[in-house]
Amino acid sequence: MRFLEWLQTTALAKMVAETLWGYPLLETLHTLGMAMLVGALGLINLRVLGYKAELPILGTRDLLPLAWLGFTINLISGIALFTSDAVYFWSSYTFRIKILLIVLGGINAFVLSRAAFREAQAGSSRYVATTGIRWVAGSALVFWLGAIIAGRLIAYTP
């Protein structure tokens, strides 16, 4: 708690909280990063579930840099937004749920990239995912959608 209180007094926190452009600029970056991350991972997960089966599954790895770029933008902008009101965010249940969903989504992306791409490399050209991998992909979509919803609701809920 001390740490969070200190965080709110840093120069970064003051810039975000007190300048006219700080908060809207970071929120805009956070929104664009969200579209990059969820757009790229969303398509990979949908492909694993069988959507657009003509897309080569190994080719969808080309989308990972976009996902990483979005994630990096959102990690940095998210931390900056967090510092502006650290005690409030940390005490928010909705914020905690959002972070949990992001961690779960990240674990799913890791499992998927290990398992699905390895299966695809071993298998035939037209990849069909096993049931287990489909569950990973399907739950990832739920986690990312949930993170977006929780993120917006932080402003309205305890």
Add this chain to the structure above:
Amino acid sequence: MELFVWMEGTGLAAFVRTVPWVYPAVETAHYVGLTFLVGAILLIDLRLLGFARSLPVSSMIGLLPWVWVGFVINVISGSIMFVYGATNFGTNPAFWVKMSFMVLAGANAFVFSRAAARSGSQWLDSGNVPLFVRAVATASLVLWVCVVTTGRWMAYI
């Protein structure tokens, strides 16, 4: 202005004002729609510009229904939010700048669909996207980033 005052007096505006969960729900829907719309636009435009070359251009253009679904979600959710706060939003310069960018993005998409209809057979399968189409894709990326930016700025002006 009278129109905006009338909008705020409608039953819809009263519904949003009096039921506490409606505005957050509608705003959240606007973000989900944004993710569909901008996420798919990003993937299509970046592919036209040469990103993710192992994915066929024609398949990526096949993501357009996501753009439309996101657009419809956001026209509906956006209209509800506008009616609720019409006198505020209607006089907010950021809102009108956002609408102008959307009109430009729409015109740009029309130019793209014309180009795809006219010469698409030469580049949809080969992936050798002509310079003109790349320029249209770049304009699309810039315009949608401007739409998102001005949209977020509305809350602060």
